[in-house]
Amino acid sequence: MKRIPFDQLQQTFKHILLQLSFTEEKAALCAGIFAANSRDGVHSHGLNRFPVFVQYIKDGLVNPSAEPELQSSNGLIETWNGNLGAGMYNATKAMQRAITLATDNGIGCVALQNTNHWMRGGTYGWQAADAGCIGICFTNAIAGMPAWGGAEPVLGNNPLVIAVPRTKGHIVLDMAMSQFSYGKMQEYELKHEQLPVPGGYDDAGNLTTNPSAIRANKRALPIGFWKGSSLALVLDIVLTALSGGRSTTKITADKKEYGVSQCFICLRQPDMHDALVEEILAYTKSSQPAMPGGRISYPGENTLRTRVQSEKEGVLVNEEIWEQVLQLK
Amino acid sequence: MKRIPFDQLQQTFKHILLQLSFTEEKAALCAGIFAANSRDGVHSHGLNRFPVFVQYIKDGLVNPSAEPELQSSNGLIETWNGNLGAGMYNATKAMQRAITLATDNGIGCVALQNTNHWMRGGTYGWQAADAGCIGICFTNAIAGMPAWGGAEPVLGNNPLVIAVPRTKGHIVLDMAMSQFSYGKMQEYELKHEQLPVPGGYDDAGNLTTNPSAIRANKRALPIGFWKGSSLALVLDIVLTALSGGRSTTKITADKKEYGVSQCFICLRQPDMHDALVEEILAYTKSSQPAMPGGRISYPGENTLRTRVQSEKEGVLVNEEIWEQVLQLK
Numbered sequence: 001m002k003r004i005p006f007d008q009l010q011q012t013f014k015h016i017l018l019q020l021s022f023t024e025e026k027a028a029l030c031a032g033i034f035a036a037n038s039r040d041g042v043h044s045h046g047l048n049r050f051p052v053f054v055q056y057i058k059d060g061l062v063n064p065s066a067e068p069e070l071q072s073s074n075g076l077i078e079t080w081n082g083n084l085g086a087g088m089y090n091a092t093k094a095m096q097r098a099i100t101l102a103t104d105n106g107i108g109c110v111a112l113q114n115t116n117h118w119m120r121g122g123t124y125g126w127q128a129a130d131a132g133c134i135g136i137c138f139t140n141a142i143a144g145m146p147a148w149g150g151a152e153p154v155l156g157n158n159p160l161v162i163a164v165p166r167t168k169g170h171i172v173l174d175m176a177m178s179q180f181s182y183g184k185m186q187e188y189e190l191k192h193e194q195l196p197v198p199g200g201y202d203d204a205g206n207l208t209t210n211p212s213a214i215r216a217n218k219r220a221l222p223i224g225f226w227k228g229s230s231l232a233l234v235l236d237i238v239l240t241a242l243s244g245g246r247s248t249t250k251i252t253a254d255k256k257e258y259g260v261s262q263c264f265i266c267l268r269q270p271d272m273h274d275a276l277v278e279e280i281l282a283y284t285k286s287s288q289p290a291m292p293g294g295r296i297s298y299p300g301e302n303t304l305r306t307r308v309q310s311e312k313e314g315v316l317v318n319e320e321i322w323e324q325v326l327q328l329k
Numbered sequence: 330m331k332r333i334p335f336d337q338l339q340q341t342f343k344h345i346l347l348q349l350s351f352t353e354e355k356a357a358l359c360a361g362i363f364a365a366n367s368r369d370g371v372h373s374h375g376l377n378r379f380p381v382f383v384q385y386i387k388d389g390l391v392n393p394s395a396e397p398e399l400q401s402s403n404g405l406i407e408t409w410n411g412n413l414g415a416g417m418y419n420a421t422k423a424m425q426r427a428i429t430l431a432t433d434n435g436i437g438c439v440a441l442q443n444t445n446h447w448m449r450g451g452t453y454g455w456q457a458a459d460a461g462c463i464g465i466c467f468t469n470a471i472a473g474m475p476a477w478g479g480a481e482p483v484l485g486n487n488p489l490v491i492a493v494p495r496t497k498g499h500i501v502l503d504m505a506m507s508q509f510s511y512g513k514m515q516e517y518e519l520k521h522e523q524l525p526v527p528g529g530y531d532d533a534g535n536l537t538t539n540p541s542a543i544r545a546n547k548r549a550l551p552i553g554f555w556k557g558s559s560l561a562l563v564l565d566i567v568l569t570a571l572s573g574g575r576s577t578t579k580i581t582a583d584k585k586e587y588g589v590s591q592c593f594i595c596l597r598q599p600d601m602h603d604a605l606v607e608e609i610l611a612y613t614k615s616s617q618p619a620m621p622g623g624r625i626s627y628p629g630e631n632t633l634r635t636r637v638q639s640e641k642e643g644v645l646v647n648e649e650i651w652e653q654v655l656q657l658k
Contacts (some may be wrong), residue, residue: 049430067494074598075433076434076435076436076595077435077597077598097638105434106403106404107405109435109596110611145626146619147613149619149624149625150617150623150625151617152617154612154613154616155613160550160623164567166565171566173385173560173563175553175556175559175560177551197554199519205620222553223553223556224509224552224557228553230504230627230628231491231502231504233609234491234493234628237606237609238463238607240602240603241463241606242596242598244605247609247613248360248609252612265594267438268403269440272336273573276569276570276576277570280566283483283578287479287481288479288481289480290479291534294478296476296479298559299564301362324355325422
């Protein structure tokens with residue numbers, strides 16, 4: 001790993017996207033999101049994912065010239081069609097629209113169908129919180145996790161994001177429904193390490209911390225066993241019911257993950273009770289640590305710390321992937 | 330356990346509540362919810378909880394004559410004050426208001442402060458789905474679970490409910506953030522059984538399936554370790570930011586669980602894409618079972634099966650607690 005300036009990362013991505021017939025605005029936005037994901041320490045959806053994104057464009061699975069379109073409006077729920085455009089662009093537009101609805105009406109919802117992978121869900125949580133809104137968003141995905149009681153992957157990891165604005169640093173939960181992502185399990189496998197807690201089942205149906213076994217049989221563990229399984233299923237159902245878009249069922253049938261469904265809800269109150277929220281954080285953090293010297297973090301805290309460090313010292317990049325991306329220029 | 334008719338259960342509860350100066354309407358509603366919780370198999374928040382509820386009224390923690398009041402209105406988010414009234418009554422009124430807002434505007438939200446335990450959260454999910462709405466609701470609670478990295482309980486189990494209407498039986502997720510409730514752990518302890526999966530930490534900080542150890546040290550496990558811990562914290566923060574009500578911090582400081590905060594969101598589209606939802610359920614259920622003869626359920630499916638059986642054969646009750654309740658008449 002080495003560190004490079006944020007601007008260099010973003011400009012490199014932008015340069016490549018412009019060559020792929022992105023507009024200036026769209027290239028800047030998408031490049032900024034990839035660079036920010038690396039800056040915030042989410043390498044799997046930053047630099048490391050960029051070559052895959054480029055390949056999806058070249059394969060015609062992501063249409064760089066598509067714009068999201070309003071399909072129907074039902075009070076303060078709007079349904080948009082992403083027209084298979086760039087996922088992070090569509091998601092940003094959708095969250096922006098939900099922010100506008102909530103700013104005018106307290107609450108608003110955008111259901112987005114026919115879009116693509118949004119990379120890091122937290123991006124849109126930070127966006128909502130930066131605009132002073134509570135942001136809730138979730139997406140479906142290709143099947144990668146069995147339902148509780150099943151042995152084959154039929155559920156997406158369907159990340160859920162909940163963000164609350166806060167002067168001293170937003171609270172941003174960004175949580176997939178599997179205990180570990182396949183990307184994270186691969187990291188452990190490459191280091192020849194076991195997972196810190198069980199992450200799935202082995203072929204005999206026993207819980208295992210062996211990342212290779214789980215990557216091979218795709219029996220990833222939902223968080224909280226039956227609970228995460230149910231939550232992943234229900235989020236997919238809500239997405240499908242609201243947007244009329246493709247469910248995990250349909251996405252999985254096509255083998256390649258594209259044309260997913262997403263939902264963006266914003267809420268805003270004139271007074272968001274900052275002092276009461278600070279009291280919650282202080283109380284939670286005051287608790288005795290489980291390990292001597294341990295500390296308790298709120299969701300988003302480590303992201304912000306990584307961001308501040310990256311802004312000072314440059315963004316950490318995997319040198320091999322960085323060289324690979326430079327070849328795309 | 331023996332079975333008694335639903336009506337007898339409800340009438341008995343109602344009779345007792347009328348003696349505690351509940352109005353006719355409020356007694357009928359609360360009695361119906363307690364009876365329905367037992368009917369649906371959620372005994373911990375049905376008959377088994379009724380004597381505790383009566384004691385809370387006698388102790389002055391639940392005010393039977395309080396009515397919820399609109400405090401402020403911000404577009405389609407309304408803030409209501411529960412005035413420390415009966416929790417299931419306030420929650421029903423709040424969800425009804427969210428249903429009305431969503432029926433008129435696609436989406437609506439009621440933030441409720443200063444209310445009391447709603448018993449089974451799923452009750453209000455079924456209510457929303459019966460009205461044709463997607464219902465999302467959550468509550469905070471007294472601390473009973475450490476935050477990730479901590480050794481003392483500072484988080485509530487903060488149940489989250491998500492319900493989707495469906496002709497053949499609603500989909501209703503009702504999920505607390507701890508792997509097991511303390512009530513459930515007590516059931517295992519009384520049967521001298523271990524938990525089926527780890528439910529918390531022992532005093533040495535190791536994961537354990539021993540319900541007695543966890544009940545003693547209050548180190549219950551959040552679902553998905555750090556993930557459920559973060560989700561429980563964020564739900565409490567959202568509740569506090571939206572309602573200005575009491576957080577888990579404040580509830581816990583008072584030692585007794587009362588004056589909690591809740592949120593009710595409804596969404597409704599003209600077309601909720603029933604056929605696509607059926608396709609998801611069929612696909613999920615078609616997966617190969619992990620155990621021979623096993624089956625995969627959607628959230629709400631087992632509840633509905635229990636309900637149908639109770640309606641045919643009568644509601645299962647713990648005879649000892651039933652006798653105890655009859656003494657209250």
